[in-house]
Amino acid sequence: MDLIIRNARLPHAPDAAPVDIGVADGRIVAIAPRLAGDGQAFDAGGQLACAGLVETHIHLDKTRIIDRCPPEDGRNANAVPRVAAVKHTFTEADVYRRASQTLENCIKFGTTRMRTHVELDGGVEMRSYDALETLRRDYAWAIEIELCVFPQEGLTNNPRSGELLIEALRRGAKVIGAAPNYDPDKSGQIRRIFELAREFGTDIDMHLDSGNSPDDMDIHLVCELTKQYGLEGRVAVGHGCKYSTLPPRDLSALAAKIADAGVAVTVLPATDLYMMGRNQTHSIQRGVANANVLVEHGVNCSISSNNILNPFTPLGDGNLIRIANMQANVCQVGEPQRLRECFMMLTERSAKLMNLKDYGLAVGNPADIVIFDATTPEQAVAEVRLPLACFKNGKQTVTRPRAELHKP
Template identity: 40%
Template sequence: MIEANGNVLIPGLVESHIHLDKALIADREPNKSGTLQEAIQVTAKLKPTFTKEDIMRRAEKTLEMLIKHGITHIRTHAEFDPEQGFTGFDTIMELKEKYRDLVDIQIVAFPQEGILQKPGTEKMMYEALEKGADVVGGIPYNDSLPKEHINIVFELAKTYGKPIDLHQDFNDEADSMTISYLCEKTIAEGLEGCVSVGHLTTLAALPPPSSCSQSLNK
């Protein structure tokens, strides 16, 4: 028995999707339209200005806020590409070790700019996993061949025995969705329970199933 002295004990909270390497940048270049497209453009414009010191400062400030609010487990996407290198990824790896006694951090190897359309990124995916990434990330909708992107991610996951976490179908229109292919691939590879997706905003643009429409019209 533990004497709690009138306090309430609850499980630690989980932050399941964050980008520590890109945290706290909204004030640098505001997204004036509030659209997804401008958010992507603004982030792409700011990324080349990120230094290790800048990322470390912002990420640590974010971690301190999370920890103070009861977060004990974090999954953060950490990106890299041939132009930017591993600056952000390596910095977040350092912070994972630095804060290990305060919070458990899972790091997702995240190819924000795509894999196939950015030659050299596939090799960097393998390097990131060798460096210690916990999860294989991906972003099919932002690549030239989305289904092949998914295939590469699954091959990496099988090779290293890691789970998968994808930025999936993040758009305002239900065009070129690959979520059905992802589900079929997950079942075919026997990885049910090991694949997560984030965003998936295109679902909101799909028409309702006919059965639902009929029920609502009764």
């Protein structure tokens, strides 16, 4: 064995005795107590190990642009036009530089797999896509990145976006998305995205149902088309703010429908907290869908970052554990088992959403291993515990020493 990680606790059995994880040629070859071997050793010290965090929904192309965007107009965030106004300044070098800064933070916080959403329209052409393709290759030593291309500023009214989507799909983009809220023909955009997904054999991941009331939800059409096209398990939607406005009985019924269609939901608490309730001046609604309730009704859910340091979310640092803690606070999740489920929405559930067949601490899988400064998943979420070390394909990529007190 090339590497043995000793004394690690596993997420599904944190109360059991720690085990060793043996690695050879970049893959896990054994998981058992007290493995024998002469390779390099890393002592986890009884702390929690996982296969790394999975970021299912982030926008690396427009990260770190808050300093160049026009300011908000009172309570109106105007995020889409504020970003659109500066897209002409995006060069490949600029996108790469900004995205790499955020990406390196994500890696340092324990993310080993990622789906980044990429806007395609006439304002930016293929510059962001090309930059992120280069970034994907350059950082493969630490993280696997999947690109989801989508039309942020409309599709049915924006022929150039349609042309660019097809170009990106021909180049090998694995996922196609949508943003129907910004299209005059919402259902037309959704239907066209399903047609393209069928034509190119891609998965789908849409921005869906942001808003302050339950009116005019698009999830019903998405569920219908998912079943019609036989794409169960290959369609995800992000945001779902409108689901937070439903009374419990209606939310349960909707969750059952989503689960039956095999559609996954990604909740994006940082952006949704920042963007929703702008129609109110006090007692502002939270706008964050309750992922735990959806999971308890059979829906697969992930929790993700979305935007970082731009008009949609002018805050953030790439720490998914902090985002899960935020979700738990907003949705008043405090029970250990439900906090553990939040951790699973950063790991196993996110991997399932992305259809990652080789994810997890199991013999034969890639040796992607992150050691957290916690003994249980629920402690990691509740206390925003940080990773102590990260490994990608058996090679250490991150070291984070514990802080020490120097008492007098």
